Amino acid sequence: MTRYITPLREGGSLPAIVEADDEFMYVLKFRGAGQGIKVLIAELIVGEIARALGFRVPEIVFATLDKAFGRTEPDEEIQDLLRASEGLNLALHYLSGAITFDPVVTTLDATLASQIVWLDSLVMNVDRTARNTNMLMWKKELWLIDHGAALYFHHSWNNWEEQAKRPFPQIKDHVLLPLATELEAVNAEFNTILSPGRIKAILSAIPDSWLTGVESPFETAEEHRQAYARLLETRLAHSETFVKGADHARKALI
Template sequence: MNKPELQLRTVQVTRYVTPLREGGSMPAIAEANDGFLYVLKFRGAGQGIKALIAELIGGEIARILGFKIPELVFATLDEAFGRTEPDEEIQDLLKASVGLNLALHYLSGAITFDPLVSPVDPLLASKIVWLDCFLTNMDRTPRNTNMLIWHKELWLIDHGASLYFHHNIQNWEEQAIKPFTLIKDHVLLPYATELDAADAEFRQLLNSDKIREVVALIPDEWLNLDGSFASAEANRSVYSGFLAARLLQSQIFVNQAKDAK
C-alpha cells in the first residue's frame, strides 16, 4: 500500500484566550472545538498569509527531518468570532483573519531555550543550523531563539520568517542557490561543528518528492493572491522548485555557515 499523503487537521476556533504580543504578528493563545489550546497565527497579521505558508513549510520540513515540532493545524475563524473583543486592535486583526488560519499546539509549561542553561550537543546544533540555512530562517538568534524546552526536550517553533524569497518571488531561481549570510547571527552556530554530518544525513532524509508532499499542504486560497502566476498550482511549483534546488546545492549554504562560524 502507498503511504498516505501528509495531512493537517482542521479545527474551529471557539475562544480567544490571550494575545502573545511578540513581534509584529500578534499571535494569540486560542481554544478550538477539540478542547485543546493553540498558538494561533493570523492571516490578517502584518506579514500576512506568506508568513503562514513559511510556518507550514518550515514546520513540516523540520518534522520530516526528525525535529520535535508542535502539531500544526488549520484553524478556521468564523465571521462572528471576536465581535465582543474590547481591544480595537485585536478586533481588527480578528476581522481581517476570517477564514483559514494556521495554529500550533500550545506547549503548556514550556520554557524558553537558553544554550547556557540547556547545552545542545554539536550534532543537534549542526542539524538546526542546517535546517535554518535551508529554510533561510532569520529568526533563531540569541535575542529570540524560537526554541522551547518542554518535558526536558528541545522543540522548534515559529518558522514564519523563513523563505523570505517569496516576498520578491520573481527571481526565485537565483535566490535558491544563494548562501544564507544571516546565519552569522544564529544562536547555535558556535556549537555547530558537525555540519557535514548533518548535511549527509538530511540529504538522505529529504528529497524532491517529500518536498512536494509538504508544499501540497498549502491551501489554494493562500496562493497567487496578487495574480503573479497563472494559477495557484504554478505558485505552488515555485516553492517546490526553490526548496529542491536549495537541497541540491546544500554545500553552498553549508560552506557559508562554516565560514561564518
C-alpha cells in the first residue's frame, strides 16, 4: 500500500480506501481493528467460497503495511489502528461508483436470492439484513461484500462440531429470505461445486501467521486450517438441516 486516502467510517472496524503500488484503489481491512485477524480470515474464506460458487466478489489481495504508511494521518484513532496493523492485512478491490443494494429499488429473481441465502446459511453470516445488506450494485450487476462477521464461532471454537450440524437461526433476518423459494435446487447444485478439494484450495490461501499465536486454540497452523475444513465439510454434510431451517423461517414470514 502506498497511500491512505480516506476511512470508511460507516464500518465498525474503520476500514479505509487506499492506493496500492499497482495504482489501483482498495478497501483495506486492518488486522489491528476490533475482532482482529479472525475477521480477515472470515473475509478471505467466505469471499473465495462465494467466488467459487459464481458470485461476483471484489478481488481479494494481501496488503503489507510498513511503519511509514499513513504517517501524515492527523486522526489519532486512525494512527493507533495503523500502528496496530503493521504487517500483513487484507484488501478488496474498490468498486468506484458502486451503490448499496436496495431491495425496494432492485428485485432479484428467486434463484439468485436462494443462492445468496444458501451461502449465508452455510457460513453463518449474520450481516446481510435489511439494515445492512452488504451487497452493492456496480455496473448494473450485484456484488457481495463484507463477510468478516461470518463463521462467528471461530472466535472461540467452543462446541463447534455440534454447532456446525445445526440450522442457522439468524437467517430469519436475511434481507433476501422472502424471495428464497429455490433453496432445495440450489442445495443440490452448490454441494457438487464445494468439493473437499475446492475447500482445501481455498483454505490453503490463509497465511500460516494468521493461524498461530495467542488468538489460536490450536497448536499448529495446519491443525487450525484442518478445523476450518472439518467445519465447512460438516456444514455441507448437514446442509439439508440449514436449508429446512431457512425454508421454515421464510414460510413464517408469509
